[in-house]
Amino acid sequence: MSVTVNDLSFSYKERRVLADVSFTARTGELLAVLGPNGVGKSTLFQCILGLLPYTEGEILLDGLDAKKLDIKETARRVAYIPQSHAPAFNFSVFDIILMGTSAQISDVNVPKKRQLELAEQSMERLGITHLKERGYLQISGGERQLVLIARALAQDARILVMDEPTSNLDYGNQLRILSQIKLLAREGYTVVLSTHSPDQAFMFADRVLALQGGRVVRHGRPFEVITDALIKDLYNVEVEIQSLYGGKARMCLPKSVIDT
Numbered sequence: 001m002s003v004t005v006n007d008l009s010f011s012y013k014e015r016r017v018l019a020d021v022s023f024t025a026r027t028g029e030l031l032a033v034l035g036p037n038g039v040g041k042s043t044l045f046q047c048i049l050g051l052l053p054y055t056e057g058e059i060l061l062d063g064l065d066a067k068k069l070d071i072k073e074t075a076r077r078v079a080y081i082p083q084s085h086a087p088a089f090n091f092s093v094f095d096i097i098l099m100g101t102s103a104q105i106s107d108v109n110v111p112k113k114r115q116l117e118l119a120e121q122s123m124e125r126l127g128i129t130h131l132k133e134r135g136y137l138q139i140s141g142g143e144r145q146l147v148l149i150a151r152a153l154a155q156d157a158r159i160l161v162m163d164e165p166t167s168n169l170d171y172g173n174q175l176r177i178l179s180q181i182k183l184l185a186r187e188g189y190t191v192v193l194s195t196h197s198p199d200q201a202f203m204f205a206d207r208v209l210a211l212q213g214g215r216v217v218r219h220g221r222p223f224e225v226i227t228d229a230l231i232k233d234l235y236n237v238e239v240e241i242q243s244l245y246g247g248k249a250r251m252c253l254p255k256s257v258i259d260t
């Protein structure tokens with residue numbers, strides 16, 4: 001499953017937010033979208049999910065024009081994973097995951113054997129079966145994020161769109177969740193996620209899409225795209241890119257830390 005965006009532009013009323021955005025995320029690829037607050041990352045994701053009516057450009061989901069797909073057809077291809085949040089009701093973990101299967105429930109609104117199996121399998125896949133009967137409000141932020149990913153897997157869509165999936169998580173859970181996401185990409189899912197951490201992009205992304213002023217300023221492999229000049233351009237922060245482990249890893253070190 002691939003996502004291809006061609007010359008996409010989007011405006012909220014007369015205010016243009018995205019301009020001529022083009023890229024492809026291929027099967028098995030984890031694409032990290034980088035860019036400052038308000039640059040249009042969530043807007044881009046909502047366009048991919050068919051939630052915003054863009055008028056310029058096109059989005060192809062596995063080669064099919066996203067505009068020609070209805071909500072259920074889109075949901076069978078793309079799943080959305082939001083930031084970990086607390087819903088108003090204390091649904092059980094299993095019920096939350098089962099909600100992901102609604103795109104497969106047709107005439108009668110009752111989950112069938114196939115939906116129950118999908119929910120069970122996705123819990124097993126993420127190692128959270130022991131949480132099944134727990135209330136969603138009574139589990140930790142890291143566990144909630146795993147539940148939201150399990151819900152997306154239960155949806156049985158092969159494209160996963162994630163808006164800052166680790167934003168509310170502690171350091172250990174950030175790494176564990178991103179490792180899980182990377183494994184999913186290796187299993188053949190196509191992952192498009194936003195992050196505010198260039199270091200996360202260095203560690204986990206196959207490709208990086210850098211947005212500035214609603215436009216794509218760089219697109220390519222993390223080592224090629226993430227430079228001190230890009231970080232200065234996106235975030236107005238002076239960094240030095242450090243090469244580690246004989247060039248196998250890289251990280252950004254803000255110069256202000258060294259200078260003070």
Ligand SMILES: Nc1ncnc2c1ncn2[C@@H]1O[C@H](COP(=O)(O)OP(=O)(O)OP(=O)(O)O)[C@@H](O)[C@H]1O
Binds near residue numbers: 012017036039041044
């Ligand atoms: N429903 C809306 N109506 C009008 N303007 C909006 C709407 N949603 C977002 N915007 C504006 O569009 C721009 C892009 O917002 P968006 O949420 O896509 O950015 P983002 O890159 O996801 O930001 P962040 O990193 O802070 O989450 C911002 O200037 C925002 O104020």
